[in-house]
Amino acid sequence: MHAQPTDPVDTIVEQWARVRPDLDTRAMEVFGRIFRLSRAMGDRMERAYRPYGISRGEFDVLATLRRSGEPYTLSPRELSATLMLTTGGTTGRLDKLERAGLLRRSPDPHDRRGLKVTLTEEGLRLIDEAVGAGLAEESAALTALDAEQAGQLADLLRKLLATTAE
Amino acid sequence: MHAQPTDPVDTIVEQWARVRPDLDTRAMEVFGRIFRLSRAMGDRMERAYRPYGISRGEFDVLATLRRSGEPYTLSPRELSATLMLTTGGTTGRLDKLERAGLLRRSPDPHDRRGLKVTLTEEGLRLIDEAVGAGLAEESAALTALDAEQAGQLADLLRKLLATTAE
DNA sequence: AATAAGTAGCTTAGCGCTAAGCTACTTACG
DNA sequence: CGTAAGTAGCTTAGCGCTAAGCTACTTATT
Numbered sequence: 245m246h247a248q249p250t251d252p253v254d255t256i257v258e259q260w261a262r263v264r265p266d267l268d269t270r271a272m273e274v275f276g277r278i279f280r281l282s283r284a285m286g287d288r289m290e291r292a293y294r295p296y297g298i299s300r301g302e303f304d305v306l307a308t309l310r311r312s313g314e315p316y317t318l319s320p321r322e323l324s325a326t327l328m329l330t331t332g333g334t335t336g337r338l339d340k341l342e343r344a345g346l347l348r349r350s351p352d353p354h355d356r357r358g359l360k361v362t363l364t365e366e367g368l369r370l371i372d373e374a375v376g377a378g379l380a381e382e383s384a385a386l387t388a389l390d391a392e393q394a395g396q397l398a399d400l401l402r403k404l405l406a407t408t409a410e
Numbered sequence: 411m412h413a414q415p416t417d418p419v420d421t422i423v424e425q426w427a428r429v430r431p432d433l434d435t436r437a438m439e440v441f442g443r444i445f446r447l448s449r450a451m452g453d454r455m456e457r458a459y460r461p462y463g464i465s466r467g468e469f470d471v472l473a474t475l476r477r478s479g480e481p482y483t484l485s486p487r488e489l490s491a492t493l494m495l496t497t498g499g500t501t502g503r504l505d506k507l508e509r510a511g512l513l514r515r516s517p518d519p520h521d522r523r524g525l526k527v528t529l530t531e532e533g534l535r536l537i538d539e540a541v542g543a544g545l546a547e548e549s550a551a552l553t554a555l556d557a558e559q560a561g562q563l564a565d566l567l568r569k570l571l572a573t574t575a576e
Numbered sequence: 577a578a579t580a581a582g583t584a585g586c587t588t589a590g591c592g593c594t595a596a597g598c599t600a601c602t603t604a605c606g
Numbered sequence: 607c608g609t610a611a612g613t614a615g616c617t618t619a620g621c622g623c624t625a626a627g628c629t630a631c632t633t634a635t636t
Contacts (some may be wrong), residue, residue, distance in 0.1 A: 275447075
């Protein structure tokens with residue numbers, strides 16, 4: 245056993261142990277930390293993307309289009325599904341990104357109900373820079389662990405996510 | 411090496427490898443999963459608290475008061491700090507919980523600027539049930555891992571959180 | 577060919593948060 | 607003792623999301 249540094253979740257667990265010693269708080273040791281890390285890193289990512297004039301949500305739209313490969317085109321429906329967003333939320337993000345000139349909407353030639361959303365040259369250039377900045381931020385945070393620990397952590401999280409997130 | 415199940419983050423990492431093989435996506439294997447787990451479990455917790463008529467944010471208020479021990483009293487300021495919330499956000503949560511009869515606000519006898527927020531009997535009863543339901547939900551999700559893995563995961567997350575979340 | 581059912585994307589109302597600014601009060605200082 | 611600076615909690619405007627409902631169009635059924 246190594247000495248562990250103390251974190252805010254340890255404090256909360258101790259408080260519960262004092263007032264409700266009957267509770268089994270082991271699951272909180274995992275999920276309490278996941279919630280806090282998600283929030284803290286979310287804030288850091290928001291800051292990392294700010295120089296590019298986009299929010300984290302907008303980054304996700306551009307990144308999804310970029311990852312899909314040439315011609316960097318998806319339908320709003322596909323974007324809604326991938327981004328786990330309602331159609332209303334998707335409309336809002338697309339509006340903002342289209343106004344900024346980072347993507348454009350055009351009619352789907354095969355289905356007159358639908359649209360195609362395509363990255364512009366400027367959108368492609370911007371996302372290719374921003375994705376590097378985002379990964380740099382995440383990599384910096386991960387230096388808290390050595391390579392083996394990071395790999396272990398990724399594996400444990402994969403197992404948990406695969407089972408949990410239906 | 412064991413065969414790993416595939417999860418959505420693996421798919422995203424593969425997509426990036428195809429279109430941008432120069433990127434080092436190892437940090438994404440950790441944080442991408444943390445973001446997704448946080449969202450998925452957050453939704454599950456929201457559902458777990460719904461039978462008690464409270465949201466996750468409102469649960470956090472009641473739980474913070476409960477953990478503080480008798481007489482279950484804190485100032486709005488202390489709650490804002492613990493919950494990482496602006497005073498405006500705190501005011502809103504307290505309004506709703508006070509209307510529901512789960513806590514009450516009273517003047518601070520030592521500082522006429524301030525208030526004391528105290529759990530009512532009903533609030534105490536409710537949070538003592540709800541905290542059990544919440545932990546049950548988290549424990550159920552965690553059965554994806556055996557006890558040793560869960561402990562390992564908690565330790566790795568502690569180390570990451572202690573360094574990352576300033 | 578007519579019609580019912582399904583689907584795509586947009587609009588609107590409502591919710592919970594933040595940022596900024598307010599009043600009321602307290603503390604520190606000359 | 608008087609004034610400046612600080613602090614507590616609330617209010618308001620604005621933001622991004624969801625849920626629900628809309629129109630336009632497509633697909634399946636007869």
